[in-house]
Amino acid sequence: MEISLLSIVVLVGALFAAGAVAGLTAGLFGNGGGFVVVPALLAVFPLFSDAYAQHIYVAVGTSLASIIVSSARSVQSHMKRNAVDFEVLRGWAPWLVIGVVGGLFIASKIDGTSLMLVFAIGVLVYSFYFLFPGWFANRSTGFSMPTGAGRAALATALGGFSSLLGIGGGTITVVTMVTCGRKVHQAVATAAGVGFIISVPGAIGFLMLGLKEHGELPFGSLGYINLPALLAVCVMSVITAPIGAKWAHSLNEMHLKRIFGLYLLGVSSTMFYKSISTF
Numbered sequence: 001m002e003i004s005l006l007s008i009v010v011l012v013g014a015l016f017a018a019g020a021v022a023g024l025t026a027g028l029f030g031n032g033g034g035f036v037v038v039p040a041l042l043a044v045f046p047l048f049s050d051a052y053a054q055h056i057y058v059a060v061g062t063s064l065a066s067i068i069v070s071s072a073r074s075v076q077s078h079m080k081r082n083a084v085d086f087e088v089l090r091g092w093a094p095w096l097v098i099g100v101v102g103g104l105f106i107a108s109k110i111d112g113t114s115l116m117l118v119f120a121i122g123v124l125v126y127s128f129y130f131l132f133p134g135w136f137a138n139r140s141t142g143f144s145m146p147t148g149a150g151r152a153a154l155a156t157a158l159g160g161f162s163s164l165l166g167i168g169g170g171t172i173t174v175v176t177m178v179t180c181g182r183k184v185h186q187a188v189a190t191a192a193g194v195g196f197i198i199s200v201p202g203a204i205g206f207l208m209l210g211l212k213e214h215g216e217l218p219f220g221s222l223g224y225i226n227l228p229a230l231l232a233v234c235v236m237s238v239i240t241a242p243i244g245a246k247w248a249h250s251l252n253e254m255h256l257k258r259i260f261g262l263y264l265l266g267v268s269s270t271m272f273y274k275s276i277s278t279f
Contacts, residue, residue: 007047014044015229019236022066027074027244034167035123037063037233039267049218053112058217060166061206061224064199067168070237071195077245078189085190088145092155096197099159104205107164113275120271122165123264129171130261143180163202168195
């Protein structure tokens, strides 16, 4: 399809904006920014490719690849404050990876419309955490961090669900740690590490899945990872993730979470409409 100069300007602007917001949310909330990157890519890819059924796969794969950078940068920033619980990361890591492998298997078996519907449902579920942050804030129930079968089940499910949505799984990590009496700053910092563990095998998996795709993909795609989009998002997220991490240690982010929750509701509604209209 013919690409205009205006389309290129819109693409570049949208990608850099998405990367900036993704980096901020990675540092501030402990998520990897996928809830920002995936909708942004789905909005701009139609300007460059008619293969609409494949856009969701490329958006998710590119989002996971960008989370490698944004999460690593966020962890680095939080480490300076000794806020990352590496014991939790070591205990969860094997199960997170197993979950990601399961998510990739599911992604290889469903079509683009079904994957978009999964994304819509996932975003809707996650929006409640951001809309009602006070309910989760510093709410200790006397529970301890899950171990054994409980840890395996939680981390495996988290890895699988996150790989399907193109996110870092930070929200569930934060909720779990805060519920178990951990400080929210430590939870956010550790969640960034969870995002890194999920995103590495997830991105590799979507790259390999896309290599088998013979149809048209957005320009610059390697498998289901779009390299120009990845570069733009990563550049901005590297710059803004430390800013978000700094805010996480100095601001009461309740109002920001509610605004982000409303944004997630809008994204979920749009994805529901798109997925249902194609059936």
